[in-house]
Amino acid sequence: MPKKLHLAIWLILIAVFSCEDTEIQNNIRVLVTGNVIDQNAQPIANANVKVYADADAFGADRVLLGEGVSNASGSFNITSLFGPNQLFLVDISSGAQYSTYRYQTNTEEFTPGDLTFNLQTVALNAMTNFTYNIIRESGESNTLYYRFTYFDANCTEVYEEGILNESLSNCDNTRVIGSTLDDASPNAENISFVVPLQSQVEFSYRFNEDDEISEFITVNSADYAFQFSY
């Protein structure tokens, strides 16, 4: 009996975790088209566009089906292979200096009638490093609780049968980074995170048991440096 149970458990595990193969259909191409702009509505040339298929999210091979770059006016027309898979992804990026965008849909259930995936206008935000230094000048035994809340410009839009599903999409998120500075670690020096250029970062802090204070910082230059002392 234990042997049979053991076998059954293995069979269930294999059934649950076995990977499907990513499918690529014969005799078909699709067109992936759109336009890439920055936060000032200026076209981004040479943005990378990559089209992937993935049978599922559980370890199947992700296969590159198409790739290309945007032209001087920011538009792109990429011919891609195609197949019925749980994940059909179009990734758009333009190096580390811009945010990323992902179009995601399920092509097991949906093939556009005109064989065209029109992403229309995709906005990528210019990104920059936000580096902060927080130095204790008030002497020992003083504590600072702080956090930075900032906008995450990377975006994944999930489409179902050609219609945007906002609840499954992952865009316009905020991120938080923070810590507590005390005698064990009184300073935070040269800590960086990446934020969209021209965005606002909220800096909130509480000195010892005082009330929390928030201030907004506009990131208006590349490699923004923020200094604070307590």
Add this chain to the structure above:
Amino acid sequence: MRFNLATKILIILAFGFQLNAQNDSIGQNKKKSKIPFLFDDERQYLGAMSLTYQNPMPYGDNFIGEGFEGKGGYNFKFQVYVFKNFFVGFSYGFSHFNNINTELLGSYTKSTLEEISGVLGYEFVPLPKVRLGVNASVFGNATLTNSIQSGYGNRDFGKLRNLGITFEYEFIRNLNVLLEYNWRKIKSEIEVPNELKSFFEEGTYNTLNIGLKFNFGNEAFVDKVFF
């Protein structure tokens, strides 16, 4: 290695047919044509088979012309002379291509094109030891096998049309050096958006072939069967 073996087999067959042809020719009274350019009974064969290396050369504003770079291939042809130098036969070959424009074709690195067709043609004999031929494909099929990445790929299918001209020099009896130029067009069955239809509906390339042709028999099929 496969083709080396095939070449060896063809050489053995050619010598076999050559011996056979020499035996057959003993005591026969052959006549020359009144129009020597068209045929010469003394140089009549029953059939031939050829094996050539081919260099595919894409051209044109289409998915093969704009997206492919030729990387060699092989062709095998078998033909039977039905009447005089009019022949029918079949052709089987393949051409290798690199994908040099993934943005236009899709993200695969290389393609192998399998070419199968029936062949009709005629060979002229303008000079001693020289043959000039024209041929055309019938019922041709083309299959492109596209390699994407390890373990993945897909196929595109189409109808193959071929027009070819040949130059042969018979350096020993029954064994010819063959030089061939082909114009090939694939009428593709690839399903694409309307914007891409004109680009994908046809693919064009030429091939320059060089190889050996082995002849056998000493009279055309009609003569052999009916006379």
